[in-house]
Amino acid sequence: MRPWLIAALLLPSMPALASNDRAVDILHYDVALVPDIAGERVTGQMSITLKATDKDVTAVVLDSGELNVTSVAHNNRALAFNQHDGRLRITLDQPAPTDAPTTLQLHYEGAPPFGLEFAPDRDEVYTVFSTSQWMPSVDAPDERATLTLSLTLPPELKAAGTGRALPSRTLPDGRVEHRWMLASPMPAYVYGLAAGRYQQATVPYGKNTLHLLSVNRSPQQLKQIFARTGDMLDFFADKAGLPFQGDYSQVLVARTIGQEMAGVSVMSEAYGAEVLGDPDQIALIAHEVAHQWWGNRVTCAGWEHFWLNEGMANFMTAAYLQHAQGEAAYQAKIKAWRERVESLRAKGADRPLVYPDWNAPTADDRAVVYQKGAYVLHLLRAELGEEAFWRGIRAYTQGNDGRSVVTADFQRAMEKAAGRSLQPFFSEWVYP
Incomplete structure (x- = not known):
């Protein structure tokens, strides 16, 4: 069985972090990723802003999957840490205050076995569950935080990510840094991204925009496949009594059984072909749209x-x-x-x-x-x-x-x- 399918069947199956390891509240993640698509690896650096909920907190425990954390610091001072069984334990240099936030800086790298999926033949990378396999985090549904995410890519690639898109930046070496900001706190398991040699279509939706992306499908075909997305958003907004917030991206990727993320959904190219052949086969699209309320906003x-x-x-x-x-x-x-x-x-x-x-x-x-x-x-x-x-x-x-x-x-x-x-x-x- 392929690793991506194993991951899809197993997740989410991990227990949340034990309560005695959760004496901190994560407020914000600021993550910068540089994927090596051909090598199926990722390098990352991040800042984590947190606040202690108990007195005398001297350690922070995060999920870190199979990532290799290379350094942790607080105010430019190196901190001791260790990794074991997918957990990162950071020893603080002084107890974390309960009345003010603390920010830690991490550097890491790795070749995630799942969670961050690579399709080198398509120059594609995307996420499917297991956020802790590509960024150390509290990977539990009851821990909500805001997110700033950046992704550095070759200039020919397009990308979608969790949150409101910020202006991209062209770096001196010609690569492009794509950036997003998630202002509403959400669980880390619904953070995500997709990038590849995508064709793209955009469709207005009220004051916002629907972004449709695929390597294989033309903009016109993408509009056919996702023709009902706006109606789905309207329907679920009415049933929820809450309007959809922000832009929404739907991406056809190399292979997945489907994955919801905050403001982003990924489905397989094979599924896109199925909908082109039979426009009534829209259940998966609707399922992932529904999660924007039930799963993401109410978790x-x-x-x-x-x-x-x-x-x-x-x-x-x-x-x-x-x-x-x-x-x-x-x-x-x-x-x-x-x-x-x-x-x-x-x-x-x-x-x-x-x-x-x-x-x-x-x-x-x-x-x-x-x-x-x-x-x-x-x-x-x-x-x-x-x-x-x-x-x-x-x-x-x-x-x-x-x-x-x-x-x-x-x-x-x-x-x-x-x-x-x-x-x-x-x-x-x-x-x-």
Whole structure:
């Protein structure tokens, strides 16, 4: 099995950093990357601004994957550090204050086994989960920070990245530094980028712009493939009660099962060809668009509540297909989910949606989160009726925008919309 597919199937499967390692709050990452696409390596330097949440914090622990950190400093003074089992432990030269931020400087390099994907034959590099494989970070869904990202590339390459695009800079050696700023704090796992010898199309979307990129597809073909993106954004914004913020980039890359990032989604060139052949095959596009609200802006606090990301995105995809393609398209999704749940039960693999842990999920575990999670939302829709259900979804999304949540947060919002307890329903379908 190819490494990219292994990564896609496994992630996110790592536990969040233990709470006793999280005595700091990461406020901002400032990351500068220089990828070597032909050599499938990356060199990076970064500043991390953090604030201690407890007194007498003398160490900072970050996820660092298989990167090799070469130096760490604070105020130009070298700090001691060590790496073990994908973690970077930095010993501070003095306790971090709780009333003011501290900034650390890191240099690193590596050949990530996954997370940062290289396609040298296309002069392409892009990210798929596992942010800590290309930048040391707290790679957990309940840690949110802002980001400044730069990517130095040959001048013939185009790029998309997380955040608002800043003016690029041409360096003395002719390379171009592409830059982005993410002003709204988000989990590090939704940071990302893509760069390659892309053809590009741009489509106005209100005051913002949709950016469509691919090596293989012409600008006109890209507009055909992503023709419904604006309508998807409008639909989900209405259901969320929150408008989409900023530009949105959709990139067809060498290979992936699909990946959402903040303001960026990547899908495979093969999938793009499929949509060109059948314009109704837009479910994956819708799924990644839905994540811009459910997953990115409202994020599960831990992977044991992962269904709040993926079950919701799956359900919202079906709701969009109902809107765009009719009731039969929606019912086809419901039928597939119900059959998958029945097959899980038949083999004894069915589980509640809230997991005790999410360290080594199987394919069946993922079916519970993605397919059963979506099916349970459909059942809840039937239980509450249209008005109360969508009122609850809107209140849940608006009330938790920019937050990391647990299932109880969702239950409370839906109960308030219903005007009654939903504990029997949640006890049957959701909780252990």
